[in-house]
Amino acid sequence: MSILREIVTIISVLAIPGLILFFLVYGQFKRVRVYEAVVEGGKEGFTIAVKIIPYLVAMLVGIAIFRASGAMDFLIAGLQPLTELIGFPAEAMPMALMRPLSGSGSLGIMSEILKTYGPDSFIGVLTSTLMGSTETTFYVIAVYFGAVNVRNTRHALPTGLLADFVSFLAALFFVKLLFF
Amino acid sequence: MLNYVWLGLVVIGILTAAGRDLYDSIENVYGNERSFPVHIEEQTGPGEWNAWCTANELQRKFSGIENTEDTTRFVLSFARQSSTAGVLRPESGAPAILLTVQESFGDNGSIPCRITSDSSRTGLVYVSFSPIRFVYLKRVTNAALDAAALAVKIALGLIGIMALWLGVMKVAEEAGIIAIIARAVRPITTRLFSDIPEDHPAIGAMIMNISANMLGLGNAATPFGLKAMEELDKLNKHAGTATNAMVTFLALNTSCVTLVPATAIAVRAATGSSDPAIIIGTTFLTSLVATVFAVVFAKVFQRLSVFRVREKEAS
Structure with missing residues (x-):
């Protein structure tokens, strides 16, 4: 297990420099004008980033209003009986609800929980697993669809949120199975 | 759906803040x-x-x-x-x-x-x-203004990373690497993305995005992902409306199988964990299960009439 962990860490460190090196050298080998192609491709970076702005503003403002009003606390309290039913610890609930909404928010909650309950406690491991195994669904939807000006996202949100819900249950199951 | 959820966040947020302020002033909490x-x-x-x-x-x-x-x-x-x-x-x-x-x-x-x-x-x-009055409404106002500023900061911060990776990506495309990757994973992608032509550049970009996410390289993942969305949009017959392939891709992306949960491990180390990387196993298994379900949900929902492409919105 620890060897596997070592390999995974090394791969993640080498990935970016290795990828750049391989792409450029292979490109040159295939007689691509490397520098020209990099500059040409990079031009798009600005337009895409600027295109995202209104989508990201709308999404972050909506979530910020919801968080600042304290509506989150009511939501957590309201869901309490439901989560008790499936054995999801109440202490980890803020994390589960914040994770799809806000990356920085869930990071803050995670640090808070790890400091309070200890990173190696059941709550701590569960929260860390939740943090690691899912993405900030609302942010991803805003950015990815914003880049191509898609306004009607159809089933993207229900799919993402239901998958997040599955993540919570799976995290609870695996953390209990493997450690506690 | 997103429309109503977003509206709900804003309306519930403001009404909650107003309600709490009203309660505070009636009870004279301050x-x-x-x-x-x-x-x-x-x-x-x-x-x-x-x-x-x-x-x-x-x-x-x-x-x-x-x-x-x-x-x-x-x-x-x-x-x-x-x-x-x-x-x-x-x-x-x-x-x-x-x-x-x-x-x-x-x-x-x-x-x-x-x-x-x-x-x-x-x-x-x-x-x-x-x-002292309107504590929550003031908070809401400040939070909204701060979030708007933050959104621009995030987007502008993306410019550099985007330019770098889109440039590297362009080399890979011209050298034919993207096509090679796409061919290698064809057995999987033809099933997942049945409406994308084989060897389409979108497939290479999606694979790059998902691989980067697996390794916890969020910075590199976003440019690949946005490139993939652009390529997918070229196949979109209804501009402004998501295609099935886009949603399936996002489902894969948000629940993405994770080998290195880099951020979570860093926070664990910072809070004094005796073994910060202990969560690699649970994270991998959890994200694997979530990914399978995400794809299933995406495939099931795309057939529902609620989420059908509305023709009048097509342009």
Whole structure:
């Protein structure tokens, strides 16, 4: 297990420099004008980033209003009986609800929980697993669809949120199975 | 769906804030108009003193309850600006309600107050705050403005990373690497993305995005992902509306199988975990299960009539 962990860490460190090196050298080998192609491709970076702005503003403002009003606390309290039913610890609930909404928010909650309950406690491991195994669904939807000006996202949100819900249950199951 | 959820976040947020403010003012949670004693100690400058107040005095001020014995002292600094006006500044360890009061008077950390009675000789000054109202609505306003500014900052921050990776990507595309990757994973992608032509550049970009996500390289993942969305959009017959392939891709992306949960491990290490990387196993299994379900959900939902492409929106 620890060897596997070592390999995974090394791969993640080498990935970016290795990828750049391989792409450029292979490109040159295939007689691509490397520098020209990099500059040409990079031009798009600005337009895409600027295109995202209104989508990201709308999404972050909506979530910020919801968080600042304290509506989150009511939501957590309201869901309490439901989560008790499936054995999801109440202490980890803020994390589960914040994770799809806000990356920085869930990071803050995670640090808070790890400091309070200890990173190696059941709550701590569960929260860390939740943090690691899912993405900030609302942010991803805003950015990815914003880049191509898609306004009607159809089933993207229900799919993402239901998958997040599955993540919570799976995290609870695996953390209990493997450690506690 | 996103439309209503977003509207819900905003409306519920504002109404909750307004409701809580209404409740606070009816219950007089901040004890507006009630004064409380500040105990003055040694002078620290012209018109400035170290001071303190006790927990029961504060409780009397804010809740109107008289009978508590808690005489814990909270350190303050007090400055007099005129015979009737002064400024209080809570020091570290102040109770939450005093911090909320402090916050409601703005960023500089001092609370302006009226001096209602002054018996400096005995070291007691009675002060009251100007009425505190709309704490939550003010918070909502500030949060909304801050979030708008933050969104622009995030987007502009993407420019550099985007330019770098899209450039590298372009080399890979011209050298034919993207096509090679796409061919290698064809057995999987033809099933997942049945409506994308084989060897389409979108497939290469999606694979790059998902691989980067697996390794916890968020910075590199986003440019690949956005490139993939652009390529997918070229196949979109209804501009402005998501295609099935886009949603399936996003489902894969948000629930993505994770080998290295880099951020979570970093926070665990910072909070003194004896084995920060212990979560690699649970994270991998959890994300694997979530990914399978995400794809299934995406495939099932795309058939539902609620989520069908509306022709009148097509352009």
